Amino acid sequence: MNNLFRSAARCLRSGSAVCVPRQTDGRSQWASVRLLCSAADLQKNLGEMVKKDKVVVFMKGTPAQPMCGFSNAVVQILRMHGVDNYAAYNVLEDQDLRQGVKDFSNWPTIPQVYFNGEFVGGCDILLQMHQNGDLVEELKKLGIRSAVLDAEKESK
């Protein structure tokens, strides 16, 4: 609990927002999840976070600056398909989030990708889906037309 007060105080002091600063630069949105009262609250919040946006990624770093090769791979794949508007949460900013999302998904590693509130997998799975065409299909189900299809059309 003390840790929490300390980190909350630090947040308020440094001026970084405690709630949810959403930065929309047209490419991606990220939110800093701070001040969570308990692990149970975090689990509940995660449940809402993954449903709030069609595509949600928990990663190390940000889409503009990934801090890990696997997280970067996920960002690159999404970019290739023209998926720019997704929620990206940086687990390096928040140790509780980093562990909490692993518990929530029952998945041991980061990055983690969610489509429509449903866990898709990590980098390996996204890469395989990209290679075998499944990703285009899944995006279609989300109502997102993959940029890859337009690229194919142009080359024909």
Place this chain on the structure above:
Amino acid sequence: MSVTADHIRDRLIKELAAVHVEVEDTSPNRCAASFKVLVVSPQFENKPLLQRHRMVNACLAEELKEIHAFEQKTLTPEQWKKQNSQ
């Protein structure tokens, strides 16, 4: 580092009846204990990708607590044979 490639290989063979396992210790490329595995098992038949990966995760639950990064590829014996013939 108590988790070794051999240990991982043994667990996969024992718990998933893997007919072929390749474990690569990729730690030198990353900042901490990291592994890349290829698992070929008939138990993966008819299971979607996510489920296969969850099976591997469950099998290596204890080890994964100590591993920093983990890559996996899961194939059925048939897929493995096909991949080899290409």
